[in-house]
Amino acid sequence: MYEKEKGLVDAFRRGQLSRRGLIKSLGALGVSAGTAGVLVNMVSTQAMAADFDWMKHKGKSVKLLLNKHPYADAMIANLENFKKLTGIDVTYDIFPEDVYFDKVTAALSSRSSEYDAFMTGAYMTWTYGPAGWITDLNEWINDSDKTSPTYDWDDMLPGVRASCAWNGKPGGALGSDDAKQWCIPWGYEQNNLAYNASMFDKIGAQAPTNMGEMVEVAAKAQKDLDGVYGIGVRGSRSWATIHPGFLSGYANFEEKDLNIADDGKLSAAMNTDGSKAFHADWVKMIQDSGASDWSSHTWYQVGTDLGAGKSAMIYDADILGYFMNGGDNAMAGELAFAPFAANPDAESPTPNIWIWSLAMSNFSKDKDAAWYFMQWASGPEHGLFGAAEMDFVNPVRKSVWESDVFVDRLNSGYPGYVEMHDLSAPGASIKFTAQPLFFDLTTEWASSLQKMVANEVPVDEGLDQLAESVNRQLKDAGLG
Amino acid sequence: MRDKRGPHVMNHTSPIERILRGAALTIVVLFFMFPIFWILLMSVQTNETILRSPPSMVFTPTLQNYQALITGRLETQAGSLDIEFMQNLWNSVILSVGSVALALVLGVPAAYAFARHKFRGSEDIAFTLLSFRFAPPLLVLLPLTMYFQELGLADTYVGLIWVYQLICLPLILWIVRGYFEDISPDVEHAYRIAGHSWLSTFRKIALPLAGPGIAAAGLLAFIFAWNNFIFALVLASADKQPVTVGALNFITASGIQYGQIAAAVIMSIAPTLALALYAQRYLVEGLSLGAVKG
Numbered sequence: 051m052y053e054k055e056k057g058l059v060d061a062f063r064r065g066q067l068s069r070r071g072l073i074k075s076l077g078a079l080g081v082s083a084g085t086a087g088v089l090v091n092m093v094s095t096q097a098m099a100a101d102f103d104w105m106k107h108k109g110k111s112v113k114l115l116l117n118k119h120p121y122a123d124a125m126i127a128n129l130e131n132f133k134k135l136t137g138i139d140v141t142y143d144i145f146p147e148d149v150y151f152d153k154v155t156a157a158l159s160s161r162s163s164e165y166d167a168f169m170t171g172a173y174m175t176w177t178y179g180p181a182g183w184i185t186d187l188n189e190w191i192n193d194s195d196k197t198s199p200t201y202d203w204d205d206m207l208p209g210v211r212a213s214c215a216w217n218g219k220p221g222g223a224l225g226s227d228d229a230k231q232w233c234i235p236w237g238y239e240q241n242n243l244a245y246n247a248s249m250f251d252k253i254g255a256q257a258p259t260n261m262g263e264m265v266e267v268a269a270k271a272q273k274d275l276d277g278v279y280g281i282g283v284r285g286s287r288s289w290a291t292i293h294p295g296f297l298s299g300y301a302n303f304e305e306k307d308l309n310i311a312d313d314g315k316l317s318a319a320m321n322t323d324g325s326k327a328f329h330a331d332w333v334k335m336i337q338d339s340g341a342s343d344w345s346s347h348t349w350y351q352v353g354t355d356l357g358a359g360k361s362a363m364i365y366d367a368d369i370l371g372y373f374m375n376g377g378d379n380a381m382a383g384e385l386a387f388a389p390f391a392a393n394p395d396a397e398s399p400t401p402n403i404w405i406w407s408l409a410m411s412n413f414s415k416d417k418d419a420a421w422y423f424m425q426w427a428s429g430p431e432h433g434l435f436g437a438a439e440m441d442f443v444n445p446v447r448k449s450v451w452e453s454d455v456f457v458d459r460l461n462s463g464y465p466g467y468v469e470m471h472d473l474s475a476p477g478a479s480i481k482f483t484a485q486p487l488f489f490d491l492t493t494e495w496a497s498s499l500q501k502m503v504a505n506e507v508p509v510d511e512g513l514d515q516l517a518e519s520v521n522r523q524l525k526d527a528g529l530g
Numbered sequence: 531m532r533d534k535r536g537p538h539v540m541n542h543t544s545p546i547e548r549i550l551r552g553a554a555l556t557i558v559v560l561f562f563m564f565p566i567f568w569i570l571l572m573s574v575q576t577n578e579t580i581l582r583s584p585p586s587m588v589f590t591p592t593l594q595n596y597q598a599l600i601t602g603r604l605e606t607q608a609g610s611l612d613i614e615f616m617q618n619l620w621n622s623v624i625l626s627v628g629s630v631a632l633a634l635v636l637g638v639p640a641a642y643a644f645a646r647h648k649f650r651g652s653e654d655i656a657f658t659l660l661s662f663r664f665a666p667p668l669l670v671l672l673p674l675t676m677y678f679q680e681l682g683l684a685d686t687y688v689g690l691i692w693v694y695q696l697i698c699l700p701l702i703l704w705i706v707r708g709y710f711e712d713i714s715p716d717v718e719h720a721y722r723i724a725g726h727s728w729l730s731t732f733r734k735i736a737l738p739l740a741g742p743g744i745a746a747a748g749l750l751a752f753i754f755a756w757n758n759f760i761f762a763l764v765l766a767s768a769d770k771q772p773v774t775v776g777a778l779n780f781i782t783a784s785g786i787q788y789g790q791i792a793a794a795v796i797m798s799i800a801p802t803l804a805l806a807l808y809a810q811r812y813l814v815e816g817l818s819l820g821a822v823k824g
Contacts, residue, residue: 118779118782118783119782119783120782120783120784143767143768143769144768145763145768145771145775146775146778146779146781146782147778147781147782147783148778148781149763149775149778152763152764153763153764156671156672156675156763156764159672160672160675160676160679161676162675162679162684163679164679164684164685164767277583277584349783350781350785350786353785354581354785354786357581357785358581358582358583359583360581360583369783373783373784373785374785377784377785378576378577378578379785380578380581441784
């Protein structure tokens with residue numbers, strides 16, 4: 051390395067120069083942004099090694115189970131640095147998302163020791179944790195012999211971190227003092243608005259700011275734009291229909307899925323007056339301005355239609371809009387983002403969140419080595435690399451959101467994204483009640499919604515029937 | 531011109547009836563072939579043209595989807611994507627050919643034994659083997675995973691081919707058994723009287739006569755094995771997955787690669803389609819003859 055470059059990198063390592071300053075200065079010396087990024091990441095990795103015995107598990111190996119996802123791609127792109135830093139070999143199996151959780155469940159329920167760590171959603175840990183399949187990670191996080199001083203656990207966004215911790219008691223608050231940290235947040239999604247800015251310009255519409263406006267704007271887009279439907283939301287008979295925009299809007303009206311009595315018993319809360327009013331609006335919006343095949347729409351159809359210019363907006367995961375605004379999508383570069391508080395009286399949005407996380411298998415043969423990988427992969431250095439160079443978005447660390455490189459990148463290509471995130475982040479958390487029947491009850495909720503949209507049952511009656519069924523199942527399971 | 535008198539009158543069809551029948555057949559063929567035709571069209575388009583609204587049949591064909599699958603790398607504006615599809619295809623070939631071959635070696639002599647030699651418990655054993663087809667795979671997969679780990683068979687081709695016998699063996703055994711029963715034992719007896727051994731009778735007389743039935747059963751077993759999804763998913767690593775699992779890799783969080791999915795579908799049905807066309811004769815003959823015998 052030349053003297054000037056070396057001086058700059060050393061200054062960065064000593065903390066005298068910011069990451070952004072370093073990349074700019076290297077740029078002035080003719081080093082390309084990509085190379086500078088790699089260089090900075092390499093130096094960061096070397097800097098990490100100075101404070102902690104990363105080589106403690108040298109020669110061991112760790113096997114991961116991963117979902118085919120941009121987060122996994124970002125990790126794999128940076129994996130050589132981990133291997134160099136620790137001397138630990140890492141192998142991995144990647145499975146398509148459609149079958150990924152079947153593979154995870156099969157591996158865990160058969161007590162397979164093949165995989166040491168794996169990707170999961172926080173909701174899934176409500177099943178895996180009580181079954182004894184995954185490890186409470188507090189033991190590792192709080193052990194200074196096992197966790198690097200630069201890991202900075204408090205750097206994680208509080209709502210996201212708390213959403214990955216549960217005490218295992220049905221109805222127990224996420225992130226409570228007695229909660230077990232079943233998984234480590236890796237990347238997460240808030241649910242907000244992504245809309246086609248050029249379509250909105252064409253019809254003279256503004257991004258809606260509450261539920262009433264959303265119903266109106268969606269109907270206007272449907273009416274004024276040829277071959278385009280107003281709003282994309284999910285509709286398949288799956289828990290995944292409830293958790294994005296639907297629950298985010300629902301929670302903004304302070305409505306809940308379940309009530310928790312003083313004695314800890316759970317009961318359905320979907321048939322309150324407030325809930326019925328929200329459901330009625332939602333159902334009408336889909337009937338008037340949703341996709342004609344809404345009841346089969348999952349993440350993929352909602353995103354693909356926005357990217358292909360078949361829908362005017364979506365109320366779904368922010369990163370779904372992010373992905374559709376790039377790549378070879380027809381509408382790449384046309385999309386914009388806005389925070390969305392469904393309740394006109396609410397101060398800010400309260401998005402429900404999905405968190406791709408890392409969990410440790412309880413059947414791992416070497417948990418300490420697995421933890422080395424997990425802390426590196428969820429650490430600030432890799433987080434910044436992934437967010438700045440790859441599509442490791444949304445980051446779960448405050449420090450990454452404060453990074454100029456990352457924020458500049460978003461601001462230049464994704465208008466409104468950063469403001470949307472920052473405004474929503476304080477209210478972002480999992481809005482479901484943690485309990486073991488989560489998947490059954492939420493799937494039934496989606497099924498009821500389908501019947502209401504198809505006019506098979508009126509909203510009031512449908513919700514009363516749903517509540518009755520939910521209460522019965524809770525009682526049968528000894529939870530209600 | 532057909533003679534309209536005599537017994538031929540019975541077979542007479544009026545021109546209108548013939549036209550209607552032809553039209554009905556055309557509609558049925560179009561109905562069933564259209565999805566395959568549409569997939570073929572999709573496989574030579576880019577994602578952008580596939581997703582046009584409204585869909586159109588006017589486009590510039592491209593072989594980039596096939597090229598990406600074969601070379602293992604797809605270059606798009608969004609960057610490059612590694613594709614393991616050829617490995618998936620190869621895995622399907624190994625698993626299907628291997629399991630059908632093993633099932634034939636084990637199943638054909640067993641079918642012969644069940645057809646020719648009524649021994650104590652023979653029906654029970656045959657039925658037990660058939661009952662493997664009744665059990666939902668998930669019921670047996672978890673215990674199997676645990677055993678396989680103990681035995682070191684997890685994540686091996688040998689282990690998977692063994693498990694695939696749950697699909698292939700009962701099918702071959704029951705179809706071929708019916709076929710052996712269809713052949714008159716007198717032919718074999720005559721050959722035995724001429725001084726030939728039992729093994730030689732089986733090889734020289736029974737096997738050739740049951741040939742079409744064995745071919746049909748083998749082909750059916752191959753199709754079932756090729757279409758299997760769950761066994762390899764649960765029991766093996768990503769590098770041993772068949773096309774049925776591999777094709778899902780094109781559905782990603784950041785978008786669905788419709789063009790590659792269509793090309794993958796075409797490439798993955800090609801071997802079974804070729805085999806089925808080649809053995810069509812045996813398939814119909816073998817199945818119908820084997821089936822009518824009680």
